[in-house]
Amino acid sequence: MEYLQEYLSKFEEEGCVVIPGFLCTNELQEVKNEISRIVNDLDTSKHAKATFKTTNDQAELHNAYFLSSADRIGYFFEEDALDNHGNLIISKDRSLNKIGHSLHWDSSVFRKISFKPPVKDLVRRLGFVDPAIIQSMYIFKHPRIGAKVTPHTDRTFLYSEPCKLIGLWFAIEEVTTENGCLWYIPGSHKTENITRRMVRTHGERSLLKFTGEQRNFAPEEFVPVLVPAGGLVLIHGQVVHKSERNLSAKPRPAYTFHVIDMYESDYSGDNWLQPTTRLPFTKLYEN
Numbered sequence: 001m002e003y004l005q006e007y008l009s010k011f012e013e014e015g016c017v018v019i020p021g022f023l024c025t026n027e028l029q030e031v032k033n034e035i036s037r038i039v040n041d042l043d044t045s046k047h048a049k050a051t052f053k054t055t056n057d058q059a060e061l062h063n064a065y066f067l068s069s070a071d072r073i074g075y076f077f078e079e080d081a082l083d084n085h086g087n088l089i090i091s092k093d094r095s096l097n098k099i100g101h102s103l104h105w106d107s108s109v110f111r112k113i114s115f116k117p118p119v120k121d122l123v124r125r126l127g128f129v130d131p132a133i134i135q136s137m138y139i140f141k142h143p144r145i146g147a148k149v150t151p152h153t154d155r156t157f158l159y160s161e162p163c164k165l166i167g168l169w170f171a172i173e174e175v176t177t178e179n180g181c182l183w184y185i186p187g188s189h190k191t192e193n194i195t196r197r198m199v200r201t202h203g204e205r206s207l208l209k210f211t212g213e214q215r216n217f218a219p220e221e222f223v224p225v226l227v228p229a230g231g232l233v234l235i236h237g238q239v240v241h242k243s244e245r246n247l248s249a250k251p252r253p254a255y256t257f258h259v260i261d262m263y264e265s266d267y268s269g270d271n272w273l274q275p276t277t278r279l280p281f282t283k284l285y286e287n
Contacts, residue, residue: 004019004122004125007019007234008125008126011126011234011236013186013187014184014186014187014239015184015186015187015188015189015190015235015236015238015239016182016184016186016225016233016234016235016236016239016241017233017234018225018226018227018231018232018233018234019122019231019232019233019234020227020228020230020231020232021228021230021231022118022170022230022231022232023113023170023172023229023230023231023232024230025230027113027230028172028229028230030109031109031110031113031172031255032172032253033109034107034109034110035099035138035253036093038073038099038107039092039093039096039099042075042092044088044092044095063207064207066207066208066272067207067208067272069100069101069102070101070102070135070272070273070274070276070279071101071102071275071276071278071279072101072102072106072278072279073099073100073102073103073106073107074099074100074101075096075099076096076097076098076099076100077095077096077097078095078096078097078142078145078146078147079147080145080147081094081095081096081145082095090145094142094145095142096140096142097139097140097146097147098137098138098139098140099137099138100135100136100137100138101135101136101137101273102135102136102279103136103137103138103255103257104133104135104136104257104282105133105136105279105282110136110138110255111287113170113255114133114136114257115133115284115287119168119284120284120285122168122234123166123259123284124285126166127261128164128259128261128263128284129261129263129264130261130262130263130283130285131259131260131261131262131283131284131285132259132260132262132281132282132283132284133257133258133259133281133282133284134158134258134259134260134267134273134275134281134282135158135257135258135273136255136256136257136258137255137256137257138253138254138255139253139254139255139256140251140253141179141180141243141246141251141252141253141254142246142251143179143246143248143249143250143251144246144247144248144249145246146179146180146245146246146251146252147245148180148242148243148244148245149242149243150242151214151217151222151240151241151242152214152240152241152242153188153192153194153237153238153239153240153241154167154235154237154238154258155194155237155238156194156196156197156198156214157197157198157271157272157273158237158258158260158267158271158273159194159197159267159268159270159271160237160260160265160266160267160268161265161266161268162265163194163237163238163265164237164260164261164263164265165236165237165238165258165259165260166234166235166236166237166258166259167233167234167235167237167256167257167258167259168232168233168234168235168256168257168258168259169182169232169233169234169235169254169255169256170230170231170232170233170254170255170256171227171228171229171230171231171232171233171254172229172253172254172255173229173250173251173252173253174227174228174229174250175225175226175227175228175231175252175254176226176248176250177224177226178247178248178250179246179248179250179251179252180243180244180245180246180247180248180252181224181225181226181227181243181244181252182224182225182233182235182241182242182243183222183223183224183225183241183242183243183244184222184223184225184235184239184240184241184242185217185221185222185223185239185240185241186223188238188239188240189236189237189238189239192238192240194238195212195213195214195215196210196211196212196213196214197210197211197212197270198210198271198272199211199268199270199271199272200270200271200272202270208272217240221240222241222242225241237258259284260281262281
């Protein structure tokens with residue numbers, strides 16, 4: 001794993017790095033087949049049509065379905081895929097924004113990828129002592145409908161003190177500026193303070209709310225993250241990143257999961273995502 005040192009040095013400096021070749025062709029095909037199976041099993045006539053938004057008026061903030069997806073496989077639709085009455089206006093297989101948040105445990109295909117030895121070796125190289133996978137998602141970013149994700153840090157949603165949080169983001173297809181790649185602000189994990197958080201309300205009318213404000217980020221601060229299929233994007237929990245809409249004819253699917261180091265770090269009880277009896281935070285090295 002000595003070849004990793006160059007990538008880890010860039011990660012330390014910039015808070016984000018692309019490591020190519022993390023998933024092989026066979027693994028990519030297994031992922032595509034598994035997602036097809038999961039989507040085919042979805043009966044939209046019996047399923048809540050929860051949408052996923054990243055703007056301040058997020059409907060999901062008072063949607064119990066979002067919270068209930070913490071320890072199971074939940075389905076979240078693109079806002080543009082539904083009419084005003086919540087009915088699908090495009091085909092099921094093109095309507096989903098993401099699936100989350102227990103793929104790493106409830107799907108044998110995603111579990112094998114999430115706990116594979118190269119992942120463990122990488123996390124060890126980062127100095128994590130007691131790492132756990134806390135959530136996972138498959139993000140579709142369908143052609144011409146894939147929504148943008150506004151600038152944010154993952155620590156805004158998954159706060160711990162000190163910050164021992166990373167995201168591992170696997171490109172299932174080639175990622176370009178045309179099909180909605182990630183953009184990030186190099187070095188922002190060292191310069192930006194967390195001034196905005198999404199927290200549980202513990203009894204208010206809305207189940208979740210944002211507290212605080214974050215500054216406005218200029219477009220020229222961001223640089224694109226181009227990734228070959230099978231490549232891994234390693235993202236620091238405090239680096240500012242975003243993505244634009246996918247207006248191209250090509251999909252930009254990705255599998256991503258978040259890892260925290262539970263050693264000498266306090267994970268906030270106000271975070272939306274909490275361990276449950278059914279699915280405690282899953283220890284990386286022990287599985």
